Amino acid sequence: MRELAEVRLMQGNEACVQAALDAGVRFFGGYPITPSTEIAEGMAEKLPALGGKFIQMEDEIASIASIIGASLAGVKSMTATSGPGFSLMQENLGYACMTEVPCVIVNVQRGGPSTGRPTAPAQGDVMQARWGTHGDHPAIVLSPWSAQETYTLTVKAVNLSERFRTPVILLMDEVVAHLREGVRMPDPRQLKLIERPRPQGGRENYRPFGGALDEVPAVADFGMGYRCNVTGLVHDDVGHPSGSPQVTNDLIRRLSGKVEAHRDEIIDYELTQTGDADMVIFAYGSTARTSLRALKLARAQGLKVGMIRPTTLWPFPEKAIEEVAERGIPILVPEMNLGQLVLEVERIAKGRSLVQPLSRVDGELFNPDEILEAVKELKPVKSRKSSKKEGI
16 A cells, blocks of 8 residues: 555656546546557556456447446446547447446547647647537536646546546646656545445335436446436436426436536636736646746736636636636636637626637647737736635
8 A cells, every 4th residue: 555645756647547546447448549548558557456347449439338338337437538539439428428327538638630640739629528429418527737636636537427427527638648747646545535326225216317406316236136227318217218398308407407506516726826917827738837837937027917727627617717807807818729718718708808819739839938928918907806716
């Protein structure tokens, strides 16, 4: 067993593997794809020693199908992929949402579309992570900026999937996946782990898809003796297909409601020097690392710049933007895409703040001077009130 204060030099993908194992993942079904392959390799090496199962499937469609099946049998399950594979998973991702199956999908983003640039960083899957599958469905998407945070957010992803009986996406990028940093490893015995709600009563009252709008119903593992029909069709509270408008309405609203009603439990973000800021950078993933350096350079030049860094991309951290928009200060949104989350920032700001996108899609990271120059081009507005939540 590890010592509490042990620090390891780890790649982001390696931290993801160790966190998944510590969080209780015991099944991995996947197909190797750059830049996520080290996750599959690590799980293949370590799962059998823990009594878990690793299987390389024939493609990404089969990969997500396998983890859904394993999860229905009661095992915490995970897969890992990149953009093209993530696209192939979308139909079964919707199936997991509809059937309320806990599972974790790690997407290490790379340049696209199509095969794109397999070894280049990008942040082009942000909207696919939210809206890639069809229909109205819940989405929980987490995004780390370091190897250390990859560990903590992987554990959180497993916990949230179990807590809300839904797939959770860990949206990394190539830089975070392949950088090497010191990671402080907790004693796994001290981790707070969540198990999905399982039925306690008699079989006659079992309703695996029932409950109130904000409720997560209990689910029995296959083999526990409870009867349950699992289908991607609209279904009633015991799983029987239904064409009823009322059943359809109640189901779709509950699937989203069980996540939306608990936004404060799910959403997290970090604020850096926003209290006195008259300009703010909104950045996530590896782009936030460059943005933090740009912030420090700006502060050294007397510019009052702050930063909002969401670790939860979906549900979107609206409160963080609201607090800035109420003060009317401009927001710079650097992204390694042509502008995806900037649209959400604009939606929440509602014209109260200037929202300026900064895009890069050449397969290279932003550099601090590039972001600093974009900050200088913003017109500062004197803050009217202080931020309510302050980080580092």
